[in-house]
Amino acid sequence: MSFSSDQPSQALRDARAGDTVRVLRLEGQEAICSKLREMGFCEQAEVRILNNSGTMVCSVCGSRVGLSRQLAGSIRVSAAVA
Amino acid sequence: MAVLSETPLVYALVGNPNCGKSTLFNALTGLRQKVGNYPGVTVEKKVGECYSQHGRRMTLIDLPGSYSLNARSPDESVMRDVLLGRAPGTARPDRVVCVVDASNLERHLYLVTQIIELGVPVIVALNMVDLAVGKQLRLDVHRLSERLGVPVVPTQASIKKGLIDLKVAMSRDDLTPPHGLPDLLPVPVRGGLLRSRETLSQKGVVREGAPLLEPLYLLSSHDPTHYGISDEARSELQAVREQLEREVPGWEDRLVAARYDAIGALCEEVVRRPDAQQLSLTDRLDAILLHRVWGWTALLTVLTVIFTLIFKVAEAPMGWIEAVLSGGELWGREVGGLAGWVTGVMPDGDLRSLIIDGAIAGVAGVLVFLPQILILFFFIGLLEDTGYMARLAFMMDRLMGRVGLNGKSFLPILSSYACAVPGVMATRTIDSPKDRLITIMVAPLASCSARLPVYALLIPLLFPPALMPAWGKALILLGLYAMGTLGAFFFAWLFNRTLMKGVSTPLILELPTYKAPALAGIMRQMADRAWMFVRRAGTVILGLSIVLWAALTYPKSSDGAPSRQVENSFAGRLGRVMEPLVRPMGGDWRVAIGLIGAQGAREVFNSQLGVIYAVEAGAEDETPLRDRLRAEKHPDGRPVYSLPFCLGLLVYFVFAMQCLSTVAIVRRETGGWKWPLVQFAYMTGTGYLLAVLIYQLGTRLT
Numbered sequence: 001m002s003f004s005s006d007q008p009s010q011a012l013r014d015a016r017a018g019d020t021v022r023v024l025r026l027e028g029q030e031a032i033c034s035k036l037r038e039m040g041f042c043e044q045a046e047v048r049i050l051n052n053s054g055t056m057v058c059s060v061c062g063s064r065v066g067l068s069r070q071l072a073g074s075i076r077v078s079a080a081v082a
Numbered sequence: 083m084a085v086l087s088e089t090p091l092v093y094a095l096v097g098n099p100n101c102g103k104s105t106l107f108n109a110l111t112g113l114r115q116k117v118g119n120y121p122g123v124t125v126e127k128k129v130g131e132c133y134s135q136h137g138r139r140m141t142l143i144d145l146p147g148s149y150s151l152n153a154r155s156p157d158e159s160v161m162r163d164v165l166l167g168r169a170p171g172t173a174r175p176d177r178v179v180c181v182v183d184a185s186n187l188e189r190h191l192y193l194v195t196q197i198i199e200l201g202v203p204v205i206v207a208l209n210m211v212d213l214a215v216g217k218q219l220r221l222d223v224h225r226l227s228e229r230l231g232v233p234v235v236p237t238q239a240s241i242k243k244g245l246i247d248l249k250v251a252m253s254r255d256d257l258t259p260p261h262g263l264p265d266l267l268p269v270p271v272r273g274g275l276l277r278s279r280e281t282l283s284q285k286g287v288v289r290e291g292a293p294l295l296e297p298l299y300l301l302s303s304h305d306p307t308h309y310g311i312s313d314e315a316r317s318e319l320q321a322v323r324e325q326l327e328r329e330v331p332g333w334e335d336r337l338v339a340a341r342y343d344a345i346g347a348l349c350e351e352v353v354r355r356p357d358a359q360q361l362s363l364t365d366r367l368d369a370i371l372l373h374r375v376w377g378w379t380a381l382l383t384v385l386t387v388i389f390t391l392i393f394k395v396a397e398a399p400m401g402w403i404e405a406v407l408s409g410g411e412l413w414g415r416e417v418g419g420l421a422g423w424v425t426g427v428m429p430d431g432d433l434r435s436l437i438i439d440g441a442i443a444g445v446a447g448v449l450v451f452l453p454q455i456l457i458l459f460f461f462i463g464l465l466e467d468t469g470y471m472a473r474l475a476f477m478m479d480r481l482m483g484r485v486g487l488n489g490k491s492f493l494p495i496l497s498s499y500a501c502a503v504p505g506v507m508a509t510r511t512i513d514s515p516k517d518r519l520i521t522i523m524v525a526p527l528a529s530c531s532a533r534l535p536v537y538a539l540l541i542p543l544l545f546p547p548a549l550m551p552a553w554g555k556a557l558i559l560l561g562l563y564a565m566g567t568l569g570a571f572f573f574a575w576l577f578n579r580t581l582m583k584g585v586s587t588p589l590i591l592e593l594p595t596y597k598a599p600a601l602a603g604i605m606r607q608m609a610d611r612a613w614m615f616v617r618r619a620g621t622v623i624l625g626l627s628i629v630l631w632a633a634l635t636y637p638k639s640s641d642g643a644p645s646r647q648v649e650n651s652f653a654g655r656l657g658r659v660m661e662p663l664v665r666p667m668g669g670d671w672r673v674a675i676g677l678i679g680a681q682g683a684r685e686v687f688n689s690q691l692g693v694i695y696a697v698e699a700g701a702e703d704e705t706p707l708r709d710r711l712r713a714e715k716h717p718d719g720r721p722v723y724s725l726p727f728c729l730g731l732l733v734y735f736v737f738a739m740q741c742l743s744t745v746a747i748v749r750r751e752t753g754g755w756k757w758p759l760v761q762f763a764y765m766t767g768t769g770y771l772l773a774v775l776i777y778q779l780g781t782r783l784t
Contacts, residue, residue, distance in 0.1 A: 032588065034515075038150045039340040039590055042187060045342065047507065050365065054374040055476060059594060061188040061342070064364070064593040066476040071588040 008079050012047065013056065013072040018049045021077040030075040039065055041075060090131070090139035090172050093252065094165060096189050096197060097181035100148035100469070100594040102209045104128075105603050106181055106239035107144040110249070127160075132288035135575035136255035143175060149189075151299045154513045154587075162299055165200060165230050167289070177203045177257060179248075184221060184236065185213035185595065191345045193718075195263060198230065200293045206234045207248055214597060217362065220354035229348055231260035246625045266340045267294070271326065271333050276587035278322040286316045292741050297322050298334065312539050331383055335607060346371055353757045364469075364595045371473055384470070392500065392531075403453070407446040417499075432635065443689055445624055450499065452612065454531045458500040458613050462493070463604035469594040479589045485571045486578025488514070488587045491521040495570065498528035499563075502744045504611060506751055514587035520577050522751060523761050526744050527570035529563045529736065536735050543711060543723045553672070566736050573764070581760075626682040626742060630690070652680065666772040668727030668781070669736065670716065671733045682742045683734060726780020730773035737769030 009024050023045045026033040040061035041047070050064065051057040058071045059063050067075075091384030097103040108115075111130025128144040131360065153159035160169065168173025180197055182190035198204055206227075214221060227234035233251040237244030267275070275294040282288045288296050302317040326333065360538040370376045405412040409419035418425070421438045428434040465471040479489030490754055491510045505525045512518040529537075541555050635654035639646040648654050659674035664674040672694050680687035688707075695710050714722040739745070739762045748758040 007123060014239040018121070034335065034338065035154065035587070035590065038152065038192065040192075040342065040590070042339045042342050043338075051368060051372055054480075055372050055377075057368065057372060061186075063186045063189045064368070064471070064595075066589070066591045066593050068479055068488075070483075071590055 009076045011073045011074040013069055015049050015077060017049050017052045019080040022045055022046055022081055024076045024078055026075055032050045083265060092141045092143045092175045094143045094145055094175035094178045096145050096161060096223060097147060098149050098193060100182045101181045101190060102239045103147060104144060105179040105600060106207060106209060107142060109239050109242050109245055114752055116396050135250055136253060145734050150193060152504040154205055155511060157510050166296055179205045179207055181207045181209050184208045185209045185217050188345055188349050193343055195341050198260045198263055201259045203250050204232045204260055206232055207241055208234055208236045211236045218356040222352040226352045230263060248778050252383060253651040256487060264344060266344060270330050274329055285318055287318050298709060304564045345545060365598050372503055376587060377477060381474060392457050403450050409443055440628040444629060451531050455500050456608060456612050459608040463607050467599040467604055468597045472593050476756060485575040486575050487520060488517050490725055491517060494521050494525050495528050498525040498530060501530050502526040503747050506747045517698045518572050523571040524750055527566050533735055536687050537683045540728050540732050542708060543728045544725055555673050562732060562736055567767040569737060601647045630679050666732050668777040670722060680740045684740045730776035732768040733776060738767055739765035
């Protein structure tokens with residue numbers, strides 16, 4: 001279940017509101033990554049961006065999760081999926 | 083067959099935050115509840131009782147809301163320790179009721195999969211079914227129960243729906259540990275865990291037959307502090323973890339993913355969603371409330387309204403409390419209150435003085451803040467219950483991030499404007515130990531309501547009445563609040579840079595669905611929290627008031643002249659000794675006594691000065707305290723309460739740590755004397771230096 005590294009990726013922070021993206025990998029400290037995974041941001045998880053204007057709100061695992069922008073910068077996601 | 087045994091069946095009630103767990107707990111146990119603390123950590127321990135269908139006593143432990151057994155905050159470690167039977171003084175629960183939000187199964191089942199592996203019987207309460215219906219979700223309860231291998235009971239705790247079914251399930255004698263879920267552990271990991279359990283149980287770190295993942299939960303990489311684990315046990319656990327990580331690299335992360343995969347597959351099977359994704363009410367509200375313009379407008383409006391109400395609405399009941407205890411005007415009539423009644427029935431003497439000037443005055447000093455605290459707790463409850471509190475924290479995160487705090491520090495600081503004691507207690511939900519400590523350190527800089535009486539006494543002294551319109555006083559008051567707030571931000575920034583290095587946890591926060599508040603629950607929580615405040619603060623301040631009273635009353639001066647009495651008392655002598663310290667900020671020995679008294683609780687300053695000047699003047703003179711202060715002169719004829727002195731004194735009160743209750747609570751929450759002492763030193767030091775600076779500069783300029 002690994003992704004080829006040449007798949008185009010972006011930071012979650014740069015995704016547009018309304019888009020649905022897929023988590024590719026998490027960067028940064030291990031403790032923070034595992035917290036993110038437990039909140040549903042696992043590799044391959046689908047994330048819908050609800051709000052990305054100043055604040056970052058995503059729908060993941062059916063619930064709304066707010067993230068700091070710093071954190072949203074450490075999540076690499078795919079381009080918008082259909 | 084019914085088990086006829088006298089020992090109650092112990093149930094633990096667990097669930098994610100915002101799953102309606104506490105509402106369910108209240109609905110099940112009614113008034114048969116006890117609120118206490120877990121030893122060592124100051125996490126509220128709520129235990130209630132109810133009866134099974136067969137009349138057997140059942141004990142329910144309401145555990146703090148948590149997303150995972152991988153504990154990251156003191157709150158979460160309590161849930162872990164109780165479930166694993168590691169919490170001292172709390173029996174390991176026989177069974178667990180997992181409360182899940184039916185409208186949000188994917189997230190909530192994560193914890194359920196962890197609990198199911200613990201090997202105790204589990205019941206799932208599928209709560210808030212109304213929200214699922216609102217989202218047009220169709221849940222196959224039967225299938226869910228089959229796949230999880232546990233009873234699943236739909237409930238709606240807010241209107242007590244499904245409670246009977248839940249109690250029937252809880253009363254069953256034939257519940258066995260579940261084994262419905264597929265085994266999520268890879269074979270080599272399971273092997274490793276089995277071997278390590280043997281090693282660890284021989285060394286007494288875990289009990290025999292403990293859940294396989296217990297070592298993981300005790301020492302997860304997620305939790306940098308390892309609350310409640312001894313050092314020896316920690317090194318044993320660390321060795322086990324490193325071994326496993328070598329054998330199967332990345333197994334923990336894969337386990338998380340495997341859980342979500344299993345949950346995803348399960349939800350496919352049991353949840354039918356409406357075809358079209360439509361914008362929910364919460365989405366539409368969030369579009370406004372998290373908007374960069376409207377969101378901030380709403381936030382400022384909400385805070386302004388809350389603050390105005392705290393001070394406006396509380397005014398009248400504060401007057402009543404004052405009147406009933408110490409005497410004053412009550413509904414247009416002058417009453418003597420409890421103090422007046424005691425004066426009437428008791429002969430003059432030390433005992434009467436002790437009761438009136440010591441005990442009643444002391445208790446009144448605390449109780450008078452109760453209305454404000456109740457109103458604050460009511461609004462906090464309201465904000466939490468509707469789901470707006472999470473948004474507030476989220477919005478504030480960027481702002482607070484600049485000074486190294488995070489959004490979760492917002493609630494403790496907000497609470498501290500009423501009283502730092504509940505404020506410091508509210509820091510328990512902050513994950514990062516560093517953020518939590520910084521929040522505890524700066525929260526008492528928020529101007530609490532105990533400072534207000536002192537502000538109210540001193541502000542009018544700044545300028546002659548003719549030069550001071552009402553809005554001018556309000557402006558100065560506002561300035562003092564702003565000074566405290568900016569001070570809190572400044573010191574947070576400073577501590578973040580210097581004293582406390584360590585990682586901040588970037589904010590990640592679930593934003594719950596907005597819902598109508600359950601007023602009964604809010605009221606109940608409000609009463610619980612207020613009672614804890616009264617008990618805690620009440621005992622300290624009562625004790626302190628009596629000590630102060632004694633210090634002012636003894637030793638008796640030989641000639642009995644009131645003015646000598648204060649001067650010759652212990653407090654008076656101490657005031658003389660402390661005078662050199664107070665002189666640079668412009669005060670005399672009387673101010674020193676007032677400040678010594680205020681060291682225990684700020685508002686005592688007023689009553690101290692009142693007592694000193696009243697005793698000195700004798701019983702007949704009834705000049706109001708403020709006029710007396712205005713007329714007070716230094717021996718060389720300069721007024722004591724001059725502009726530079728009053729201004730400096732006000733600033734001193736903004737910054738100085740003068741509250742025994744806060745020192746006590748900080749010691750408990752940080753687990754030692756180090757941080758309360760640091761806090762005392764930096765706050766009081768800052769206040770003193772600023773006061774001296776203002777007085778010295780002020781007297782030179784005027």
